[in-house]
Amino acid sequence: MNKFIQHCGIVAPLDRANVDTDMIIPKQFLKSIKRSGFGVYLFDEIRYLDEGVADQDCSNRPLNDDFILNQPRYVQSSVLLARVNFGCGSSREHAPWALEDFGFKSVIAPSFADIFYNNCFKNGLLPVVLSEKIVEQLFSECAATEGYELKVDLERQVVVTPSGEEFAFEVEAFRKHCLINGLDDIDLTMQSVDDIKAYEAKRKGEAPWLFGAIKGN
Amino acid sequence: MAGKTLYDKLFDAHIVRQNDDGSALLYIDLQLLHEVTSPQAFEGLRLAGRKPWRVDANLATPDHNVPTTKRDGGVSAIVDPISRIQVQTLDDNCEDFGILEFKMNDHRQGIVHVVGPEQGATLPGATVVCGDSHTATHGAFGALAHGIGTSEVEHVLATQCLITRKMKNMLIKVEGDLGLGVTAKDLVLHIIGVLGTAGGTGYAIEFGGATMAKISMEGRMTICNMAIEAGARVGMVAVDQITIDYVEGRPFAPKGAQWDQAKAAWADLHSDVDAVFDTVVEINAAAIIPQVTWGTSPEMVVAVDAKVPNPANESDPVKVDGINRALVYMGLSADQLITDIKLDRVFIGSCTNSRIEDMRDAAKVAQGRKVAASIKEAIVVPGSGLVKAQAEAEGLDKIFVAAGFQWREPGCSMCLAMNPDKLEPGEHCASTSNRNFEGRQGNGGRTHLVSPAMAAAAAIKGTFVDVREMMEA
Numbered sequence: 001m002n003k004f005i006q007h008c009g010i011v012a013p014l015d016r017a018n019v020d021t022d023m024i025i026p027k028q029f030l031k032s033i034k035r036s037g038f039g040v041y042l043f044d045e046i047r048y049l050d051e052g053v054a055d056q057d058c059s060n061r062p063l064n065d066d067f068i069l070n071q072p073r074y075v076q077s078s079v080l081l082a083r084v085n086f087g088c089g090s091s092r093e094h095a096p097w098a099l100e101d102f103g104f105k106s107v108i109a110p111s112f113a114d115i116f117y118n119n120c121f122k123n124g125l126l127p128v129v130l131s132e133k134i135v136e137q138l139f140s141e142c143a144a145t146e147g148y149e150l151k152v153d154l155e156r157q158v159v160v161t162p163s164g165e166e167f168a169f170e171v172e173a174f175r176k177h178c179l180i181n182g183l184d185d186i187d188l189t190m191q192s193v194d195d196i197k198a199y200e201a202k203r204k205g206e207a208p209w210l211f212g213a214i215k216g217n
Numbered sequence: 218m219a220g221k222t223l224y225d226k227l228f229d230a231h232i233v234r235q236n237d238d239g240s241a242l243l244y245i246d247l248q249l250l251h252e253v254t255s256p257q258a259f260e261g262l263r264l265a266g267r268k269p270w271r272v273d274a275n276l277a278t279p280d281h282n283v284p285t286t287k288r289d290g291g292v293s294a295i296v297d298p299i300s301r302i303q304v305q306t307l308d309d310n311c312e313d314f315g316i317l318e319f320k321m322n323d324h325r326q327g328i329v330h331v332v333g334p335e336q337g338a339t340l341p342g343a344t345v346v347c348g349d350s351h352t353a354t355h356g357a358f359g360a361l362a363h364g365i366g367t368s369e370v371e372h373v374l375a376t377q378c379l380i381t382r383k384m385k386n387m388l389i390k391v392e393g394d395l396g397l398g399v400t401a402k403d404l405v406l407h408i409i410g411v412l413g414t415a416g417g418t419g420y421a422i423e424f425g426g427a428t429m430a431k432i433s434m435e436g437r438m439t440i441c442n443m444a445i446e447a448g449a450r451v452g453m454v455a456v457d458q459i460t461i462d463y464v465e466g467r468p469f470a471p472k473g474a475q476w477d478q479a480k481a482a483w484a485d486l487h488s489d490v491d492a493v494f495d496t497v498v499e500i501n502a503a504a505i506i507p508q509v510t511w512g513t514s515p516e517m518v519v520a521v522d523a524k525v526p527n528p529a530n531e532s533d534p535v536k537v538d539g540i541n542r543a544l545v546y547m548g549l550s551a552d553q554l555i556t557d558i559k560l561d562r563v564f565i566g567s568c569t570n571s572r573i574e575d576m577r578d579a580a581k582v583a584q585g586r587k588v589a590a591s592i593k594e595a596i597v598v599p600g601s602g603l604v605k606a607q608a609e610a611e612g613l614d615k616i617f618v619a620a621g622f623q624w625r626e627p628g629c630s631m632c633l634a635m636n637p638d639k640l641e642p643g644e645h646c647a648s649t650s651n652r653n654f655e656g657r658q659g660n661g662g663r664t665h666l667v668s669p670a671m672a673a674a675a676a677i678k679g680t681f682v683d684v685r686e687m688m689e690a
């Protein structure tokens with residue numbers, strides 16, 4: 001997995017609440033059996049004027065000029081600023097895949113939906129929760145300054161503005177440890193093989209009906 | 218010490234290891250797999266040279282991409298090549314890794330959340346995961362069930378465990394009887410309206426109270442299914458006789474001596490009387506009338522006799538912005554009557570409402586009536602091959618067809634339109650599914666979430682109508 005220690009980049013302000021994962025990556029692109037290549041379809045329905053089709057070449061599609069990621073000042077952005085309940089709806093991990101593939105390293109919002117939040121960490125994308133008041137302040141600073149950048153420092157758990165103002169954020173110790181070291185969850189869990197086997201043996205005694213009823217082919 | 222909630226009991230019983238930082242390694246009893254969120258997980262296993270930890274803890278079926286029209290030709294007959302590859306990939310992966318799959322033309326195929334319970338794979342007291350947010354459905358059995366991402370699907374395949382942490386406990390206490398023509402769907406839509414789409418974020422919700430104890434398993438599944446629409450990954454109902462009766466005799470359910478042992482173990486699957494919830498929300502079911510969503514988020518819901526909201530009555534600027542956006546997208550005006558919304562298509566199906574009771578509810582309204590001429594298409598998509606067979610045995614298909622509905626093959630269909638069933642831009646659809654997000658049922662499509670009876674009534678009338686009027690007639 002990609003490491004995340006700290007990142008400084010241009011901020012794109014996505015000024016709407018309850019952005020759902022259907023909006024982040026519409027269903028037609030979920031037909032892919034690959035993990036990469038979703039960045040060009042990120043926010044497809046609001047980013048392009050025509051209807052997107054899976055596996056399509058997007059280089060000549062008509063753009064919605066009103067959409068932030070099509071505006072020259074934000075095309076190079078790598079930090080997404082968003083409103084409450086970002087990433088709600090479908091569990092599709094294609095949403096963080098698309099954000100990451102586009103070039104985003106971090107999403108800052110007052111709150112995230114649980115599954116999306118969780119999926120981000122598996123893909124080296126850091127979701128940062130800051131209060132509504134601070135997010136509001138960042139939205140106005142971003143609007144006022146072209147090329148507005150934020151530094152997201154995971155080690156120190158702070159977001160730093162260009163003027164040097166710092167906002168602390170919370171992150172679970174385990175998740176932080178995994179991101180900073182780029183650790184793969186499966187390898188980590190495999191270190192507990194003995195615990196899993198011991199639990200399994202006990203479970204089999206208590207609830208034998210949960211074993212062997214479904215026969216593989 | 219205070220007693221435990223149902224969620225506490227389920228969680229605690231599955232802890233393989235509790236870490237100091239609050240995270241835990243949780244054992245997973247059942248994983249359901251479908252074609253959309255599993256290919257990258259299988260690929261990951263393959264690349265790392267890993268095998269599934271326990272083949273018998275997995276069950277697969279394709280549902281999102283399958284066509285709902287005639288499909289005798291099997292996978293090779295799927296027209297869209299990308300959909301075809303995805304369904305074929307599931308078949309290949311299950312074959313390679315030895316996982317049981319109900320393939321597209323198996324009579325047991327269907328939407329994962331219909332198939333798991335129907336087969337008795339979903340059992341009380343179990344942990345159930347699937348790469349799909351509507352996995353909350355299975356909580357109706359007193360199981361701990363929630364959606365996970367694809368990396369976690371791979372993690373569960375490889376280790377039979379999930380790294381997770383405990384959520385907070387919420388009790389939604391439902392009292393009062395649901396009126397005639399008011400269903401579990403109306404109840405859950407109303408609850409989402411009360412909580413908001415993020416109201417349940419971070420919580421495991423238990424639906425309890427005297428009303429829940431009377432609701433059928435299918436109704437409980439409809440309610441738990443939509444917990445995620447209130448932001449909660451988990452929805453649950455305590456185990457009672459209704460649960461036991463539903464599970465008994467199903468193909469993967471315990472039999473003989475194990476059945477008695479299981480029943481004894483399941484008797485404890487309820488919250489203790491002195492359990493403490495972090496939040497309790499009380500709902501009076503008797504006051505609810507049929508619900509319709511008007512906007513682009515499931516929380517944008519009102520009663521059928523109400524009007525589309527007016528942003529002028531809202532003070533929070535983020536909410537005003539949301540209402541205005543939704544009005545534009547939905548092509549509606551503030552204060553317009555819900556019953557004045559004209560419909561183009563009707564969809565009865567999805568993991569929320571495609572079980573036999575849903576089919577019966579809709580058929581009762583359709584019987585002896587005709588779909589309005591202004592409706593371009595009204596489709597009924599049973600949730601599984603077995604639901605379809607049961608409905609046909611009861612003659613429901615004939616009722617639908619005589620009324621002008623199309624009777625289809627099982628799958629997700631127009632719930633999210635990954636297959637050919639979709640809305641055209643600007644079309645309004647009365648849908649029994651669970652999400653009315655922009656573009657969900659097709660680019661530019663406008664979804665209104667309702668119960669199966671309300672959807673059938675809307676098909677007949679061509680606009681929304683209080684189904685209770687048609688029941689008294």
Ligand code: SF4
Nearest residue numbers: 351567568629632633
């Ligand atoms: S029916 Fe709809 S919500 Fe349910 S699993 Fe299929 S696509 Fe998802």
